[in-house]
Amino acid sequence: MKPKHQRLLLAVISVFALIGAGLIAAAALREEASYFYTPTTLANANVAPGKAIRLGGMVQKGSIVRAPDGVSITFTVQDKDKTQKVAYRGITPDLFVEGSGVVADGRLGPDGIFVADSLLAKHDENYVPKELADIDMTSAEHTKDTLSK
Amino acid sequence: MHRRVMHRFANPARFLRIAKPLTPWLLWLGIALTLGACLWGAFFTPTERLMGDTVKIIFVHVPAAWLGMGGWTGIAIASIIQLVWRHPLAGVSARAIAVPGATFAAICLITGSIWGRPTWGTWWVWDGRLTSMLVLFFLYLGYIALSNASSEKGDTSRVAAVFGIIGAVNIPIINRSVIWWESQHQKASITLGGSSIDQAYLVPLFVSVAGFSLLFGALVLMRMRTALAEMRIEARMRRMADY
Numbered sequence: 001m002k003p004k005h006q007r008l009l010l011a012v013i014s015v016f017a018l019i020g021a022g023l024i025a026a027a028a029l030r031e032e033a034s035y036f037y038t039p040t041t042l043a044n045a046n047v048a049p050g051k052a053i054r055l056g057g058m059v060q061k062g063s064i065v066r067a068p069d070g071v072s073i074t075f076t077v078q079d080k081d082k083t084q085k086v087a088y089r090g091i092t093p094d095l096f097v098e099g100s101g102v103v104a105d106g107r108l109g110p111d112g113i114f115v116a117d118s119l120l121a122k123h124d125e126n127y128v129p130k131e132l133a134d135i136d137m138t139s140a141e142h143t144k145d146t147l148s149k
Numbered sequence: 150m151h152r153r154v155m156h157r158f159a160n161p162a163r164f165l166r167i168a169k170p171l172t173p174w175l176l177w178l179g180i181a182l183t184l185g186a187c188l189w190g191a192f193f194t195p196t197e198r199l200m201g202d203t204v205k206i207i208f209v210h211v212p213a214a215w216l217g218m219g220g221w222t223g224i225a226i227a228s229i230i231q232l233v234w235r236h237p238l239a240g241v242s243a244r245a246i247a248v249p250g251a252t253f254a255a256i257c258l259i260t261g262s263i264w265g266r267p268t269w270g271t272w273w274v275w276d277g278r279l280t281s282m283l284v285l286f287f288l289y290l291g292y293i294a295l296s297n298a299s300s301e302k303g304d305t306s307r308v309a310a311v312f313g314i315i316g317a318v319n320i321p322i323i324n325r326s327v328i329w330w331e332s333q334h335q336k337a338s339i340t341l342g343g344s345s346i347d348q349a350y351l352v353p354l355f356v357s358v359a360g361f362s363l364l365f366g367a368l369v370l371m372r373m374r375t376a377l378a379e380m381r382i383e384a385r386m387r388r389m390a391d392y
Contacts, residue, residue, distance in 0.1 A: 103274075120270045123269070
């Protein structure tokens with residue numbers, strides 16, 4: 001074997017070993033490296049009430065209820081299979097609308113309601129001009145406008 | 150077969166003959182396309198249904214992310230060529246990529262942060278995508294320090310080349326981070342299967358990516374030519390010192 005071929009073999013083996021190690025590490029971190037729980041993963045994770053966690057998902061349509069005090073709201077976060085009720089007190093981000101994504105910092109209360117300390121809006125991968133926005137999103141925006149009045 | 154292909158450009162003189170006239174073409178075409186795409190994106194694209202005008206930062210953010218990641222991929226390929234075939238220009242090109250690559254990774258992080266504040270409500274979160282991109286930026290800094298520490302001017306040490314290959318592990322992690330792990334960052338909009346970005350944004354975005362890429366190519370060629378010139382000066386000084 002020529003030295004050049006030896007070096008090539010060594011390079012190929014080490015590249016494959018590195019990629020393999022990276023994939024194994026990524027798979028092992030699957031749970032830990034997730035930035036938030038979805039309602040489904042939260043339901044399966046057995047998280048103790050009071051432990052600080054993040055919850056993410058879509059804000060269920062028609063679920064935002066604002067209390068008369070003007071700063072307290074409750075809403076439901078959903079993913080494909082499950083839902084989770086959330087209570088929050090404070091100013092909501094501009095992009096916090098029904099049918100859009102949200103990430104909430106907080107903890108599960110003993111009653112099973114997630115109490116959020118802070119809300120971040122999560123944008124999805126769709127980029128749509130305002131005038132072309134489909135019916136659903138328009139109605140969501142409309143809902144937001146009527147709710148904030 | 151590779152030897153002929155690989156070593157056709159091995160001769161720095163031959164490389165310089167091609168690189169010299171190519172540089173201004175890449176540079177001016179790159180500047181024209183980049184400026185055109187940014188003006189198009191800033192003034193002639195519609196506001197987005199949720200993000201409003203904030204969407205327009207995409208015309209800088211996406212090309213910067215692409216070049217930050219593409220740059221390291223280039224470093225890794227050049228490092229393999231350097232270690233396996235001992236190609237004399239491989240180390241020079243890897244080193245020439247490092248500084249522009251780090252710059253675009255930084256631009257990606259900064260523009261993303263500026264976009265995140267109005268969109269998400271925060272400048273920064275430690276999710277998989279943002280963290281792995283920050284790691285890429287730090288890897289660039291490490292690579293630059295390591296390659297500058299080598300004694301040969303312009304050329305890269307083997308340690309730096311090994312570092313370039315190991316660091317490439319991070320590239321698929323950045324790419325897959327939004328799929329493997331739940332993240333604050335949205336999933337990929339443009340995939341092999343298509344795009345979820347409206348045409349009104351997609352076309353100027355492609356022009357912008359093309360423009361920034363040509364600009365990147367021009368920067369790398371300029372840096373390679375500078376490095377080769379420095380190596381020639383150093384060789385001449387050494388010869389003079391010998392007499």
